[in-house]
Amino acid sequence: MKGRVWITGASSGIGRALALALAQGGAQVAASARRADELERLAAEPAAAGRIRAFPVDVADAGAMAETCAAVEAALGPLDLVVLNAGTHEPVRVENFSPAPFRRLMEINFFGAVNGVAAVLPAFLARRAGHIAIVSSVAGWRGLPEAAAYGPTKAALINLCEALKLDLDRHGIRVSLVMPGFVRTPLTDRNAFPMPFLVSAEDAARRIIAGLDKGGFEITFPRRFTWLLKLGRILPYALYFRLVRARTGR
Numbered sequence: 001m002k003g004r005v006w007i008t009g010a011s012s013g014i015g016r017a018l019a020l021a022l023a024q025g026g027a028q029v030a031a032s033a034r035r036a037d038e039l040e041r042l043a044a045e046p047a048a049a050g051r052i053r054a055f056p057v058d059v060a061d062a063g064a065m066a067e068t069c070a071a072v073e074a075a076l077g078p079l080d081l082v083v084l085n086a087g088t089h090e091p092v093r094v095e096n097f098s099p100a101p102f103r104r105l106m107e108i109n110f111f112g113a114v115n116g117v118a119a120v121l122p123a124f125l126a127r128r129a130g131h132i133a134i135v136s137s138v139a140g141w142r143g144l145p146e147a148a149a150y151g152p153t154k155a156a157l158i159n160l161c162e163a164l165k166l167d168l169d170r171h172g173i174r175v176s177l178v179m180p181g182f183v184r185t186p187l188t189d190r191n192a193f194p195m196p197f198l199v200s201a202e203d204a205a206r207r208i209i210a211g212l213d214k215g216g217f218e219i220t221f222p223r224r225f226t227w228l229l230k231l232g233r234i235l236p237y238a239l240y241f242r243l244v245r246a247r248t249g250r
């Protein structure tokens with residue numbers, strides 16, 4: 001995939017690997033996240049081949065996202081693709097239940113993506129072109145232990161993407177929903193439990209690019225794991241809860 005790409009959450013993990021892989025493939029990449037130093041380090045990587053530029057921003061700030069998008073297009077030219085990948089996780093323990101992490105994660109994971117869509121959309125609509133990819137998670141399919149704050153943000157992104165696809169197809173704008181299983185990144189390095197079918201961030205980046213090139217709506221991997229989870233979506237509650245309890249010891 002060539003062209004001009006803006007990626008959020010590019011300072012580590014999946015976003016970083018994706019920025020490098022796209023740059024190696026010849027794309028011009030605008031890399032965003034809050035940590036400017038990490039973005040500069042990424043841009044200076046020999047593997048970036050001089051094709052990554054840093055645009056630090058907090059995705060939760062709608063105004064800053066619009067300004068950053070304008071700065072990216074002024075520097076690189078019209079965007080072909082935006083990958084709204086920035087996100088984080090905070091486990092919820094019922095003993096310390098409070099609304100604060102729910103709001104924080106919604107602001108970053110969900111509204112961060114909405115802010116990205118709002119930033120690129122006017123130009124995409126005017127050009128009747130463009131591609132919006134949003135990184136959700138299989139954790140958005142059904143409730144999981146300690147994911148009471150994270151899961152709803154990812155479920156909301158799935159619904160957002162479905163709605164946007166229906167609304168944007170006729171405007172010539174493509175929408176992709178990225179649904180990774182477990183990927184080894186600083187985010188999952190915090191998990192104390194065994195993660196089945198774990199893939200590397202580089203592998204995830206390759207699979208995302210292949211999916212973006214192919215042009216389908218949903219990009220999900222590793223398939224054996226995500227199709228099992230997909231099946232889990234239609235299980236009756238009693239069976240679903242029993243299976244999750246058996247796997248997680250709840």
Ligand SMILES: NC(=O)c1ccc[n+]([C@@H]2O[C@H](COP(=O)([O-])OP(=O)(O)OC[C@H]3O[C@@H](n4cnc5c(N)ncnc54)[C@H](OP(=O)(O)O)[C@@H]3O)[C@@H](O)[C@H]2O)c1
Pocket residue numbers: 008009010011012013014015032033034035036038057058059060085086087088108112135136137138179180181182183184185186187188
């Ligand atoms: N790893 C997995 O197994 C997995 C599975 C499914 C889905 N995902 C999703 O994939 C995406 C990337 O996750 P990852 O595993 O690569 O995690 P990661 O290594 O922790 O990367 C998260 C990225 O998001 C950025 N970010 C967080 N808050 C931000 C904010 N307010 N504004 C701008 N950037 C922000 C971080 O940069 P700064 O801290 O510099 O801002 C970082 O670049 C997330 O949406 C995650 O939910 C991950």
